[in-house]
Amino acid sequence: MPKHKVHSDTQSALADVVFDGMTIMSGGFGLSGNPEKLIAGLLAIGVKDLTVISNNCGADGFGLWTLLNNGQIRKMISSYIGENKLFADLYLAGKLELELNPQGTLAERIRAGGAGIPAFYTKTGVGTVVAEGKPVEQFDGESYVRETWLRADLSIVKAWKADPEGNLVYRRTARNFNPNMATAGRITIAEVEEIVPAGALDPDHVHTPGIYVDRVIQGSAYEKRIEFRTTRVRGEAQG
Amino acid sequence: MVWTREEIAAQAAQELRDGYYVNLGIGIPTLVANYVPDGIEVVLQSENGMLGIGPFPFDDEVDPDLINAGKQTVTALPTSSFFSSADSFAMIRGGHIDLAILGAMEVAGNGDLANWTVPGKMIKGMGGAMDLVAGVRRVVVVMTHTDKAGSPKIVARCSLPLTGAGVVDAIVTELGRFDLDQENEQLIAIDLAAGVTPETVRERTGIPVVMA
Numbered sequence: 001m002p003k004h005k006v007h008s009d010t011q012s013a014l015a016d017v018v019f020d021g022m023t024i025m026s027g028g029f030g031l032s033g034n035p036e037k038l039i040a041g042l043l044a045i046g047v048k049d050l051t052v053i054s055n056n057c058g059a060d061g062f063g064l065w066t067l068l069n070n071g072q073i074r075k076m077i078s079s080y081i082g083e084n085k086l087f088a089d090l091y092l093a094g095k096l097e098l099e100l101n102p103q104g105t106l107a108e109r110i111r112a113g114g115a116g117i118p119a120f121y122t123k124t125g126v127g128t129v130v131a132e133g134k135p136v137e138q139f140d141g142e143s144y145v146r147e148t149w150l151r152a153d154l155s156i157v158k159a160w161k162a163d164p165e166g167n168l169v170y171r172r173t174a175r176n177f178n179p180n181m182a183t184a185g186r187i188t189i190a191e192v193e194e195i196v197p198a199g200a201l202d203p204d205h206v207h208t209p210g211i212y213v214d215r216v217i218q219g220s221a222y223e224k225r226i227e228f229r230t231t232r233v234r235g236e237a238q239g
Numbered sequence: 240m241v242w243t244r245e246e247i248a249a250q251a252a253q254e255l256r257d258g259y260y261v262n263l264g265i266g267i268p269t270l271v272a273n274y275v276p277d278g279i280e281v282v283l284q285s286e287n288g289m290l291g292i293g294p295f296p297f298d299d300e301v302d303p304d305l306i307n308a309g310k311q312t313v314t315a316l317p318t319s320s321f322f323s324s325a326d327s328f329a330m331i332r333g334g335h336i337d338l339a340i341l342g343a344m345e346v347a348g349n350g351d352l353a354n355w356t357v358p359g360k361m362i363k364g365m366g367g368a369m370d371l372v373a374g375v376r377r378v379v380v381v382m383t384h385t386d387k388a389g390s391p392k393i394v395a396r397c398s399l400p401l402t403g404a405g406v407v408d409a410i411v412t413e414l415g416r417f418d419l420d421q422e423n424e425q426l427i428a429i430d431l432a433a434g435v436t437p438e439t440v441r442e443r444t445g446i447p448v449v450m451a
Contacts (some may be wrong), residue, residue, distance in 0.1 A: 024353070029287040029288070029306075029308075029310075030287075030310040031303075032287070032303065032304060032306050032310070032312070033304070042276060047427065053283050055324070078364065079364055079365060079366050080363065080364040080365075080366040081362055081363055081364040082363035082366075083310075083366060086363075088362055088363075090365070091362060092359070092360075092362065097399075100362075100364055100365065101326070102365050102366075102367070102368075102369035102370050103328065103365070103366050103367040103369075103370060104286075104324075104327075104328025104331055104332055104367060104369075104370030104374075105285060105328075105369075105370065106324075107323070107324035107325040107327070107328050108325055108328060108329075108332075110325070111325040111370045115265055115395050122332060122373075123373040123374065124332060124369050124370045124373040125362065125369050126373070126404065127351075127401060127403065127404030127405070128400065128401045128402065128403065128404065129400050129401075130365075132371065154256070160304075170303045170319055170321075172302065172304040172305045172361050173285070173287050173306050173307075174287050174288075174303075174304040175288050175321055175322070175323055176287050176288050176323065176324050177323070177324045177391070178323070179265060179323045179325075180323050180324060192433065194369065207323075222281065224303035224304070225303070226301070226303050226306075226308050226312060227310035227311075228311040228312070228451075229301060229308075229311075229312055230295045230296075230311035230313075231295055231296055231297060231312065232294060232295045232296070232297060233297075233303060234297055234300075
């Protein structure tokens with residue numbers, strides 16, 4: 001069914017797969033590599049009571065922040081809140097459920113979900129609140145805590161290019177969680193900047209094979225907001 | 240005279256060794272990249288999925304798809320590589336990174352580190368810090384020696400929720416550069432800022448301080 005993967009717009013891609021109370025994985029690190037069109041689609045549909053798995057929760061006025069601001073998110077599974085006042089305030093006021101994961105544990109739980117591995121052991125978080133209530137075992141004389149997989153009803157990811165089969169190529173650090181999340185959604189929808197013809201992607205350079213991708217849409221006019229534009233001036237010593 | 244932020248970064252750069260793969264945290268740790276000693280080459284890793292971080296871009300080179308873990312725009316080098324978050328933390332957790340330099344709110348004599356929340360008041364999240372301190376071979380903390388109230392941040396036991404237990408190897412503050420002797424729960428002063436006396440350091444530190 002590859003030829004049916006390409007959808008014309010976010011509403012067509014999302015309409016029959018979303019439901020209240022669902023779990024959604026959303027790619028991105030900070031505001032880099034966010035599926036900004038699909039998030040806008042979720043905002044327009046108004047699906048609510050969501051559990052969202054994403055490293056961050058957007059930022060002031062952008063990305064997942066808009067769903068949080070619209071009261072659509074019941075629970076976040078994330079690693080970092082810093083610089084997102086709404087996220088911190090809602091949590092500290094008890095209005096948002098939050099499961100904080102170490103970033104690497106979050107990534108590996110998602111990878112495990114996509115790979116059919118229900119649990120794994122990691123040194124990360126041993127001796128901290130993260131390990132409370134979880135089995136800890138010794139391997140080669142060191143303590144490791146058991147973490148479990150994460151899977152989602154829907155994964156929304158952002159890539160740079162796709163072909164009609166749904167093979168994806170990411171660009172630079174906009175890759176981040178996207179390829180991992182693409183594997184862990186019961187349904188995965190990718191939004192890309194360009195859908196290229198079959199044969200235009202070098203098979204050796206495909207990052208996410210199309211088997212993981214159910215639907216593809218091409219977005220336009222990407223905002224790609226920058227959080228901290230940091231530059232140097234020509235002629236200055238390299239910093 | 241206590242060290243400035245830049246001087247602290249330059250001191251922390253003394254921890255770098257030729258060929259190291261290094262992860263630098265947000266804030267002062269990021270500045271360490273400006274003070275790599277002559278004759279030493281290191282490769283900087285950014286946990287959002289990049290090895291080989293270049294300098295900040297010129298204004299016309301800014302690329303929103305190319306940021307560091309502090310969400311600052313950066314550039315790539317001819318030998319840079321990009322990878323997923325799971326691959327990035329496989330590198331970190333798997334012990335392939337030689338050195339991590341990061342900030343802290345509290346460090347205890349036994350090497351415990353706290354830097355991600357003040358319960359009920361502030362929650363920024365641990366991000367990648369728990370993975371870094373668990374998986375990286377040497378962990379160096381860069382921070383102010385005391386908090387805003389003047390109380391020591393190097394303490395007998397952390398009062399804040401931990402980022403990692405028994406993980407800190409060395410500390411650089413505005414007062415000096417120290418190794419942390421976890422076994423004996425004491426600071427070993429390697430170098431003090433000009434004019435800073437051992438007595439001053441001891442007054443502002445919650446564990447014993449010995450001179451190297």
